[in-house]
Amino acid sequence: MTDQIAVIPGDGIGQEVVPAAVQVLDAVDPEFAFVEADAGDAVKESTGSALPEETRELAADADATLFGAAGETAAEVILPLRRAVDSFVNVRPARAYPGTDALRPETDLVFLRENTEGVYTGHESRLSDDVSTLTRVVTESASERLAEFACEYVRDRGEDRFTVAHKANVMKETDGRFRDAVVRVADERGVETDEALMDALATHLCLRPEEYDVVVCPNLAGDVLSDLAAGLVGGLGLLPSANVGPERALFEPVHGTAPDIAGQGVANPSATILSAAMLLEYLGHDAEGQRVRDAVEATLESGPCTPDLGGSASTADVTEAVISRL
Ligand code: IPM
Ligand code: MN
Numbered sequence: 001m002t003d004q005i006a007v008i009p010g011d012g013i014g015q016e017v018v019p020a021a022v023q024v025l026d027a028v029d030p031e032f033a034f035v036e037a038d039a040g041d042a043v044k045e046s047t048g049s050a051l052p053e054e055t056r057e058l059a060a061d062a063d064a065t066l067f068g069a070a071g072e073t074a075a076e077v078i079l080p081l082r083r084a085v086d087s088f089v090n091v092r093p094a095r096a097y098p099g100t101d102a103l104r105p106e107t108d109l110v111f112l113r114e115n116t117e118g119v120y121t122g123h124e125s126r127l128s129d130d131v132s133t134l135t136r137v138v139t140e141s142a143s144e145r146l147a148e149f150a151c152e153y154v155r156d157r158g159e160d161r162f163t164v165a166h167k168a169n170v171m172k173e174t175d176g177r178f179r180d181a182v183v184r185v186a187d188e189r190g191v192e193t194d195e196a197l198m199d200a201l202a203t204h205l206c207l208r209p210e211e212y213d214v215v216v217c218p219n220l221a222g223d224v225l226s227d228l229a230a231g232l233v234g235g236l237g238l239l240p241s242a243n244v245g246p247e248r249a250l251f252e253p254v255h256g257t258a259p260d261i262a263g264q265g266v267a268n269p270s271a272t273i274l275s276a277a278m279l280l281e282y283l284g285h286d287a288e289g290q291r292v293r294d295a296v297e298a299t300l301e302s303g304p305c306t307p308d309l310g311g312s313a314s315t316a317d318v319t320e321a322v323i324s325r326l
Contacts, residue, residue, distance in 0.1 A: 003283050004033045006062035008055060010077065011040040012257025013267035014068020020269035020319040021066060021276040024295075027323045028280065028288040035062065039077045040070035050076040059250060060084040064279050067252040068272065074256065082115055085250045087243035088142060089149050090115040090222060091278070092254060094229035094239055099301030100309055104232040106210040111229070112150050112162075113222025114178070115243055117142050120219050138174040138218070140181050147185035149244070150216045154191060161192035162214040165201050165221050178218055202228055226254055237268030237308045238300075240275035242282065249282050251275040261307075265314045268306040270296055273322060295325035 005025070009018035025032055037055040044050040050073035059065040059081050070077040082090075090113040096102035123135035154162050164182045168175040179195060186193045196204070198221045205212060205225065209232055217225060230236045239254035253271030261267055273296050280289035299305075299321045304313030313321075 002031050002033045003063040004035060004061075005279070006058045006065040007034050007036045008039050008059065008065060008081070009036070009068040010257070011042055011071040011073075012069055012259055012262035013255075014040070014070070014257060016262070016265060016267045016315050017253060017269040017272040018066060018068040020315055021272040023319055024273050024292060024322055024326075025066075025276050025280070027326055028292060029285060039067075039073075039081070041073050044073050044076075051080050056080060056084050060248070062248070064248070064283055065250040066272070066276060066279060067250055069253070069255065069257040071257045071259065078252070079120065081250055082243045085243060085248035086245035087115050087248070087250060088145050088246075089113065089244050091153075091242040091244060092222065092226040092229075092239060093241075093274075094226060094233050096233040097238065097297055097300040099303075100234040100238070100305075102232065102234040104206070104209045107229065107232045109205070109209060109212055109229055110153075110214045111222050111226045112146065112153060112214060112216045113226065114142060114146050114217065114219045116219075118174075118219030136171070136174050138177050140177060143178045143181035144185050146216060147182040148189075150182070150214065151186055151189040151191045154214050157214075159213065160190070161194070162186070162216055163201075163212055164193050164195050165198045165215055165217040165225065166195065167198050167221070169197060175218060182216055198225065201225065205229065206232065230254060235268075235308050236271070237306070238270055238274075240271050240278055242275070242278045244282070249279070251279040251282075265316065266307050267315050268308050269315050269319055269322075270300065273319070291326055292322070295322045298325050 009015045092111040094109045096105045096107040117137040121137045166175040166179045168179045236255035243250040277289045277292040304317045305311030
């Protein structure tokens with residue numbers, strides 16, 4: 001059966017990198033049915049809603065979704081889209097590729113970020129002129145679900161351990177629950193865990209990234225640590241991600257709309273094309289996913305490359321080079 005892919009480019013360079021990734025998907029499997037929909041600042045301007053209901057429904061029904069980026073409205077767009085596919089984990093690989101000028105060439109990490117709760121549930125209030133509060137939600141069930149996924153994830157990679165990031169020394173109840181649930185589930189499945197306080201982990205990741213592999217994190221910690229890892233591998237233009245739910249998934253680059261270069265045709269499409277490779281694997285097209293990944297890696301190694309990586313190639317040049325290497 002033809003897989004239906006929802007395509008939501010959004011704003012800024014999303015309009016450039018998502019079509020590039022769709023071209024690559026088309027080149028590996030012409031059987032995909034792409035359905036495009038709007039979201040973001042521009043559609044809010046014209047319709048009043050950053051995430052039209054038909055776009056949300058399209059993502060909820062499609063076999064997989066490819067999303068680009070949204071500007072000012074990012075939180076109004078991506079958080080409901082992640083919920084629309086019931087994605088409980090955000091898989092964020094951060095790898096230094098040969099040929100790129102990575103700060104830490106030995107970096108090869110995957111963050112498994114809790115994707116539904118923590119400080120992202122929107123329980124914020126302004127109590128008075130002086131005081132605002134935020135309620136942080138951590139549930140046993142979401143922590144367990146993430147840990148079960150993490151155990152399967154490391155086993156699929158032929159490994160038997162992961163790191164749990166937390167700040168349970170301060171957030172004893174919430175991160176304490178998160179840590180305990182994750183460690184217990186891993187124990188029950190014979191997967192080893194080591195724990196890291198997230199602040200110390202930030203330092204260790206900068207100094208010795210090679211000591212880490214799969215890192216399971218609460219929502220906000222995963223957000224911050226994955227951007228830190230982007231710095232280690234040479235920029236946000238290289239980090240793909242997958243928001244995975246029990247039946248659906250949404251794929252997106254970790255970067256945003258990059259307003260400084262939007263519209264110039266020079267955005268690095270690698271993160272989005274690598275997200276498309278994750279989409280292929282999610283839909284069971286493992287060989288095609290690997291071919292795309294290999295083609296991106298060869299292009300990063302031998303060029304052409306976009307200005308963020310020190311080159312002068314356009315998005316189209318890089319995309320053509322990837323397709324010709326498939
Ligand atoms: C990301 C972004 C989003 C997040 C924002 C825009 C809601 O920073 O995808 O990393 O915090 O998850
Ligand atoms: Mn982020």
